[in-house]
Amino acid sequence: MNPFTRGTAAWHLVGLASEFPGIDDDNRIVPRCKAFNIPKTNGAIEPVEDIDLPGELKDQVLVFKYKGKYHAIDHQCPHSSFPLSRGNLFDIEDFGIVLSAGLTCPKHGWSFDIFSGRADRGNYTLKVWEVQLRDSSAPESTDQEVWVRRKQRIG
Numbered sequence: 001m002n003p004f005t006r007g008t009a010a011w012h013l014v015g016l017a018s019e020f021p022g023i024d025d026d027n028r029i030v031p032r033c034k035a036f037n038i039p040k041t042n043g044a045i046e047p048v049e050d051i052d053l054p055g056e057l058k059d060q061v062l063v064f065k066y067k068g069k070y071h072a073i074d075h076q077c078p079h080s081s082f083p084l085s086r087g088n089l090f091d092i093e094d095f096g097i098v099l100s101a102g103l104t105c106p107k108h109g110w111s112f113d114i115f116s117g118r119a120d121r122g123n124y125t126l127k128v129w130e131v132q133l134r135d136s137s138a139p140e141s142t143d144q145e146v147w148v149r150r151k152q153r154i155g
Contacts, residue, residue, distance in 0.1 A: 017144040020065040033064035072129035072148040082107040
């Protein structure tokens with residue numbers, strides 16, 4: 001075991017890349033995203049069937065593809081514990097130059113940067129997960145697998 005890796009650093013397979021259609025035209029996340037229960041302890045990963053219902057969001061990750069890039073974030077808004085699958089994605093621009101991308105929580109209107117997790121107000125931070133695309137382990141498959149894990153803290 002690597003002494004520099006935390007015990008919660010496990011990678012989780014969440015599906016094939018082709019199972020995540022891109023969110024480009026209609027910036028509404030649902031139904032183009034998937035949510036998964038990923039317990040912090042070594043538990044089994046489970047897909048969430050109805051991601052639009054508020055419920056136990058604590059250990060859920062929301063996975064989606066926006067403008068060609070795969071993202072994974074906590075499903076729960078850090079400010080109001082609302083499901084972010086109901087939110088809207090948008091480009092963060094300055095004088096017409098796209099700097100990043102954000103997600104607006106529909107409950108209270110706060111926005112979060114989906115790369116850094118920073119909120120547009122307050123001291124709340126959305127947890128951003130790491131995403132990797134790997135070659136499929138299935139023979140004769142050209143599709144890639146999407147893997148996620150909790151972002152590791154430094155220090």
